[in-house]
Amino acid sequence: MTHQDDDYTANRVTRTMETTTDTTLQSVGVVQTQFVELFTAEHRLPLDCGATLGPVQVAYETYGTLNPEANNAVLLCHALSGTAHAAGRHDPNDPKTTGWWDLYVGPGKPFDTNRFFVICSNNLGGCDGTTGPSSIDPGTEQPYGLTFPMITIGDMARLQKALVDHLGIRRLLAVAGGSMGGMLALQWALDYPNQLEAAIVTASTPRLSAQNIAFNAVARQAIMADPHFNGGNYYGKESPRKGLALARMMAHITYLSEKGLHDKFGRRLQDRERLSFGFENDFAVESYLHYQGSSFVKKFDANTYLYITKAMDYFDPFPDARTTAERLASVTARILVMSFDTDWRFDTSRSKELVKILNWHAKRVTFEEFPSPHGHDAFLLYQPLYQQSLASFLDRLYRECVHITADAPVEMDEGVDHIV
Amino acid sequence: MSRLRIDQAVIAQLVDEKSRVLDLGCGDGLLLEYLFQHKQVRGFGVEISHEGVHACIARGLPVYHGDIDQGLSDHQDDSFDYVILSLTLQAVRRPEFVLGEMLRVGKRIIVSFPNFGHWRIRAYLALRGRAPRTRLLPNFWYDTPNAHLCTILDFQDLCNKMKIRILRQIPLAAEGGLPKGLIRGGVSKWLVPLSAANLLAPVAVFLLERGTP
Numbered sequence: 001m002t003h004q005d006d007d008y009t010a011n012r013v014t015r016t017m018e019t020t021t022d023t024t025l026q027s028v029g030v031v032q033t034q035f036v037e038l039f040t041a042e043h044r045l046p047l048d049c050g051a052t053l054g055p056v057q058v059a060y061e062t063y064g065t066l067n068p069e070a071n072n073a074v075l076l077c078h079a080l081s082g083t084a085h086a087a088g089r090h091d092p093n094d095p096k097t098t099g100w101w102d103l104y105v106g107p108g109k110p111f112d113t114n115r116f117f118v119i120c121s122n123n124l125g126g127c128d129g130t131t132g133p134s135s136i137d138p139g140t141e142q143p144y145g146l147t148f149p150m151i152t153i154g155d156m157a158r159l160q161k162a163l164v165d166h167l168g169i170r171r172l173l174a175v176a177g178g179s180m181g182g183m184l185a186l187q188w189a190l191d192y193p194n195q196l197e198a199a200i201v202t203a204s205t206p207r208l209s210a211q212n213i214a215f216n217a218v219a220r221q222a223i224m225a226d227p228h229f230n231g232g233n234y235y236g237k238e239s240p241r242k243g244l245a246l247a248r249m250m251a252h253i254t255y256l257s258e259k260g261l262h263d264k265f266g267r268r269l270q271d272r273e274r275l276s277f278g279f280e281n282d283f284a285v286e287s288y289l290h291y292q293g294s295s296f297v298k299k300f301d302a303n304t305y306l307y308i309t310k311a312m313d314y315f316d317p318f319p320d321a322r323t324t325a326e327r328l329a330s331v332t333a334r335i336l337v338m339s340f341d342t343d344w345r346f347d348t349s350r351s352k353e354l355v356k357i358l359n360w361h362a363k364r365v366t367f368e369e370f371p372s373p374h375g376h377d378a379f380l381l382y383q384p385l386y387q388q389s390l391a392s393f394l395d396r397l398y399r400e401c402v403h404i405t406a407d408a409p410v411e412m413d414e415g416v417d418h419i420v
Numbered sequence: 421m422s423r424l425r426i427d428q429a430v431i432a433q434l435v436d437e438k439s440r441v442l443d444l445g446c447g448d449g450l451l452l453e454y455l456f457q458h459k460q461v462r463g464f465g466v467e468i469s470h471e472g473v474h475a476c477i478a479r480g481l482p483v484y485h486g487d488i489d490q491g492l493s494d495h496q497d498d499s500f501d502y503v504i505l506s507l508t509l510q511a512v513r514r515p516e517f518v519l520g521e522m523l524r525v526g527k528r529i530i531v532s533f534p535n536f537g538h539w540r541i542r543a544y545l546a547l548r549g550r551a552p553r554t555r556l557l558p559n560f561w562y563d564t565p566n567a568h569l570c571t572i573l574d575f576q577d578l579c580n581k582m583k584i585r586i587l588r589q590i591p592l593a594a595e596g597g598l599p600k601g602l603i604r605g606g607v608s609k610w611l612v613p614l615s616a617a618n619l620l621a622p623v624a625v626f627l628l629e630r631g632t633p
């Protein structure tokens with residue numbers, strides 16, 4: 001769901017930034033990913049499945065400065081295929097190394113690094129520096145593969161919590177994310193109610209539907225049916241590239257809207273004047289999907305794809321009325337839920353389902369739906385109404401909790417205050 | 421400094437401190453912000469426009485971007501002390517349905533609306549022969565969102581039909597901003613005698629609850 005390694009999106013993002021003429025919007029510049037071991041073979045990370053994991057390393061990046069009160073920290077949660085690299089560039093001359101949420105993170109942007117200390121870490125089970133199935137199991141001195149324990153969204157949040165503790169932050173100003181990142185933000189509000197002021201849940205859902213699970217199941221089957229999969233034990237050998245590419249191609253279709261895809265490619269032919277009457281890539285959209293698949297497999301581990309999609313399938317914090325009431329009893333965070341009208345991966349009704357659960361329990365929730373042609377991917381792209389609301393919400397948090405500024409009082413005219 | 425409209429000022433006085441409030445069609449959230457500041461209420465607004473939602477977010481108010489004609493199924497019965505509908509009743513598609521939903525989720529509801537029986541509106545139609553346009557109802561008939569205009573008597577009839585108990589009815593002598601001269605004349609200038617309300621009040625505020633009138 002994030003495509004920092006993706007030419008098409010990189011071009012699109014670059015174009016969008018050029019049309020944004022506000023010169024106060026700047027990049028955080030050149031950044032580096034950092035690494036820290038938060039759990040060891042002795043001090044292990046407990047998991048929801050009952051197992052424990054150690055050692056556990058986390059890859060993370062930070063932007064901006066933590067203030068002396070340590071109350072201006074914001075945690076960003078990436079989606080399925082994202083990384084710790086949310087903003088800035090790893091190589092100043094290569095726009096393809098731009099972070100996945102760079103449009104929204106930087107000086108003068110909604111996650112304003114002049115104000116906030118922004119943290120983003122690679123999720124547990126990932127393949128960008130945080131411990132996952134491609135990491136070495138100290139017991140066997142081989143990569144875990146499918147012996148890696150099954151992980152959940154709750155486990156990912158627990159590891160993020162350990163990182164936040166490590167950075168000396170007792171309470172976050174906000175936890176924010178889109179898609180699976182939104183699930184993580186919600187998980188934070190439920191699991192660590194006293195440790196965040198706000199959760200921002202974008203293009204997300206309180207649970208996967210049967211259709212969502214079905215798409216994930218087919219993606220996993222595509223990987224596991226690849227002749228090179230070898231029970232997940234393919235490290236150092238030929239990897240299940242075709243299966244992973246196929247999984248990505250199919251998932252990618254669900255991230256775009258039908259209209260968006262058609263507007264972009266239509267029935268245009270690829271590098272040809274007429275139909276081939278064969279099984280080559282006749283249409284431009286076919287070529288695009290192949291590109292998506294083949295560029296994805298260069299950066300992503302097939303086993304991570306299996307584990308993370310399974311964690312999403314399992315996510316269901318509100319399975320019944322009693323559990324829901326218990327889980328929400330202690331929740332105090334203000335929660336901002338946002339959706340996009342052409343998103344059919346997690347469409348607006350899924351966000352409204354979450355808002356209904358929260359409203360039913362009288363939580364402090366704000367909901368807004370935005371127009372966008374970009375489907376599920378919209379949360380990563382420029383949309384002025386979305387940008388404004390996100391910026392206003394964060395500005396308000398800053399003025400209420402960090403740099404406290406009193407509001408001008410609303411008044412009524414003299415003489416009318418005793419009418420009733 | 422921001423000031424409330426006259427009907428909003430009256431509504432604000434009807435709301436008890438520390439109550440839970442739902443403001444339907446809350447616009448830019450000014451009334452809700454007043455209630456948060458001065459009455460320490462909890463609750464949120466519902467607003468259909470992005471401009472309104474954005475203004476509420478900037479004020480730090482919880483707001484739901486949605487259409488009140490879709491109903492209030494997100495909320496349990498009696499989950500609010502007050503449900504407010506200020507100068508919005510005339511613009512909903514299904515006023516009877518919306519009032520029913522308000523009475524379901526709110527213990528009490530407060531409704532303000534432009535009185536279509538006001539003498540100025542009657543005179544406009546009688547003398548000019550065209551659909552009335554006023555400061556409060558400025559649109560032409562073909563582009564107005566105000567599909568359901570009623571008089572104070574019409575509204576009382578609907579309350580009777582729906583078995584709604586009228587706790588307070590407050591017909592107001594002005595419709596919007598507050599001309600200074602009238603204020604100096606004292607509070608009574610703002611109120612219209614009930615007997616003549618349907619002719620003299622451009623706006624009315626009603627406090628209602630379920631029950632037989």
